[in-house]
Amino acid sequence: VNTAEELQQRFAFGLMAADFSFEGAKLAGWAYVDVDVKWNEEYIYQVASLVPKDKAFIKESSALISLKDYKLLPNPLEFQGVFQDRTVIMAWNYDMLRSVYNSYNIEKSEDGVNFAPISKIPMVNMNDKPDNPAQRMYYVDSLKVNNKNYYYRLYGKTSFGEQGPYTKVISGKGVKTLVFIPYCNDY
Numbered sequence: 263v264n265t266a267e268e269l270q271q272r273f274a275f276g277l278m279a280a281d282f283s284f285e286g287a288k289l290a291g292w293a294y295v296d297v298d299v300k301w302n303e304e305y306i307y308q309v310a311s312l313v314p315k316d317k318a319f320i321k322e323s324s325a326l327i328s329l330k331d332y333k334l335l336p337n338p339l340e341f342q343g344v345f346q347d348r349t350v351i352m353a354w355n356y357d358m359l360r361s362v363y364n365s366y367n368i369e370k371s372e373d374g375v376n377f378a379p380i381s382k383i384p385m386v387n388m389n390d391k392p393d394n395p396a397q398r399m400y401y402v403d404s405l406k407v408n409n410k411n412y413y414y415r416l417y418g419k420t421s422f423g424e425q426g427p428y429t430k431v432i433s434g435k436g437v438k439t440l441v442f443i444p445y446c447n448d449y
Contacts, residue, residue: 263381264285264346276290276446277292280292280293281421281422282364282365282384282419283389283423284421284422285423287387287421289367292428293422294307299329299331300329300331302330303313303328303329304326304327305326305327306326306329307321307323307324307325307327308323308324309322309323309324309434310322320375327402333425335362335418335420335427335428336359336362336426336427336446337416337422337426337427337428337429338354338355338359338363338416338418338426338429339354339355339358340353340354340355340398340431341353341414341415341416341429341430341432342354342432343349343352343414343432343434344423345405345412345434345435345436345437346436346437346439347408347436347437347438347439348404348405348407348408348436349402349403349404349405349436350402350403350405350414350434350436351400351401351402351411352368352400352401352402352414352416352432353398353399353400353401354366354398354399354416355397355398355447356387356396356397356431357395357396357397357398358400359418360387360395362418362420362426363418363419363420363426364419364420364421365384365385365386365418365419366388366416366417366418366419367379367381367383367384367385367416367417367419367426368380368381368401368414368415368416369415369416369417370403370414371411371412371413371414371431372410372411372412372413373413374411374414374431374433377413378416380403384419385401387399405436407436408435408436408437408438409435409436409437410435411433411434411435412432412433412434412435412436413431413432413433414432414433415428415429415430415431416428416429417429
């Protein structure tokens with residue numbers, strides 16, 4: 263049982279690594295790039311397993327595609343932030359583009375012009391459950407100081423390593439939390 267689980271985890275990790283690196287997917291034999299294509303032609307690609315049929319039956323698959331089918335990647339949806347005491351909680355709609363983007367990156371700026379990634383690794387949704395899929399993704403970032411504008415933008419990445427367009431920039435200032443609540447007594 264342990265050996266089977268270990269093999270399953272290795273395979274799952276390999277798939278995840280290939281999902282984040284198209285070059286890695288090509289090296290694993292899970293991706294292919296056809297460089298000999300023409301704009302006005304359609305192509306049928308067929309994938310067949312080389313596993314012997316007596317070991318496991320794996321159904322063949324095919325796809326029909328053309329360069330004319332290319333569409334621009336969509337903007338991530340509903341990117342917003344709630345600015346609090348030296349923190350900002352950001353959220354965006356994950357569910358609507360789950361089939362397009364496998365990860366997201368957030369960039370931050372202090373001047374609204376020069377943006378830099380807030381993390382070296384992309385953000386991935388690990389909260390999906392078969393009976394309760396995640397609708398939104400969240401990220402909390404710390405702010406150096408309150409009362410200063412900070413700017414954020416978000417983009418998605420596909421399994422093919424393509425970067426989608428940026429969202430609209432959101433901005434705001436941290437606000438000191440009200441620690442005490444005044445109580446007025448009417449005499």
